[in-house]
Structure formats: structure tokens, C-alpha cells
Amino acid sequence: MRGCRLAACSVILGALAWGSAAGATPIVIQTAVFGGHTYDLLSQSNWTDAEAAAVGLGGHLATISSAAEDAFVYNTFTSNAQINRGLWIGLNDAAVEGTFVWASGEPVTYTNFAVGEPNNNGGIEDWVHIFWPSDPRASKWNDAPNLDAPFGVPTLGVVELPFVTNGTVPEPSTLMLCGAGLAVAVRRLRRRP
Numbered sequence: 001m002r003g004c005r006l007a008a009c010s011v012i013l014g015a016l017a018w019g020s021a022a023g024a025t026p027i028v029i030q031t032a033v034f035g036g037h038t039y040d041l042l043s044q045s046n047w048t049d050a051e052a053a054a055v056g057l058g059g060h061l062a063t064i065s066s067a068a069e070d071a072f073v074y075n076t077f078t079s080n081a082q083i084n085r086g087l088w089i090g091l092n093d094a095a096v097e098g099t100f101v102w103a104s105g106e107p108v109t110y111t112n113f114a115v116g117e118p119n120n121n122g123g124i125e126d127w128v129h130i131f132w133p134s135d136p137r138a139s140k141w142n143d144a145p146n147l148d149a150p151f152g153v154p155t156l157g158v159v160e161l162p163f164v165t166n167g168t169v170p171e172p173s174t175l176m177l178c179g180a181g182l183a184v185a186v187r188r189l190r191r192r193p
Helices: 002-021 047-057 067-077 172-191
Strands: 028-034 037-044 086-092 127-130 141-144 155-161
Touching (some): 028 067, 037 067, 047 086, 047 127, 047 155, 067 127, 086 141
Parallel strands (some): 086 155
Antiparallel strands (some): 028 037, 037 155, 086 127
């Protein structure tokens, strides 16, 4: 139990320190599990901020390797097409135009681009998202500019973590222990000459 509390304390303190460094850092707003991995939906952001947040959480934007995983991501994070939002995934061609790679470094073995996509419209579309439910191309992929609402629709990152989290919330006593530990650390730092 003590190890769990210390681990929870480390995660909380790390998140506080990491989150305070950038005011607009996307935060986790929904979590689901599929195929032995945890998927977190982040708040609205551009692709690069979403990927940075994903790395901070211990993963990357989702690497989709099958139609089943693609359907899971779309259905889960649009509430079965009831919430109109785009979803950032880890595919991009930012390094070499036309050569798409996953942010995770995994090989590209599956894609689901809409007809006519990717097209690098305007020469600025390097990041891939899944179309939102109200678009005729809903659930298909598109390359887009690095904006938080590239086509006027909020776009949120989907993080894939290579493990399953248990989804528990730290006990209040764990938070108190973290606070006490932080207070001791601050006192020790102040005493140093």
C-alpha cells in the first residue's frame, strides 16, 4: 500500500510540475481500455501539443493498426457519433511530405483515409485526424494543419498508453501524504545556504 501511495504521489507531483510549465497543456478528460492498452482523450489542442502531452503521460498519440482499433477509437471518443469533434491520432508526415509515420515509431500497417486524402491542401497539412460525426466522411482520416480546430470543429488528441491503468483515484490520505512530503522538501530547500 505504501508503494502505491508513493507512486501516486510521484505521478501527482509530476503532473502538477509538468502542467504548470505550460498554461494550455491538454488534460485527460476520458479514459478507456482496448486490446491491453489504455486510451486517454485529451482536451482540445493542436496536434503537437497533444503529442507532447501524450509523451508526458508515457505514451504517444494513438497508433491505429486495425479496423477494430479504429472503430473503437472513433466510437468511444465520439460517444458512438453523438459528440461532434475531430480526433488527433499519431500519424503524420511532418518530417518528409508524403511519407506518413506513427509518432510511436511503429510501422504503418493500416490506414483509413477518406477518398482524395491525404492531399496536403495548401501545403500545410502534416497531421492526421479522424473526421467528426457531422462530416460526410465521418470516421475516415484526413491530413490537417496543426490547429486546435483545423476546420472549425474542436479536435482532441487520443493518447495510447502501452499498459492498462486501473482507473483508480488516489485516496485523500495519499494526497495528504503528498502534500506533507512536498512541505518537507520545500523546508529542506529553504534551509540550504
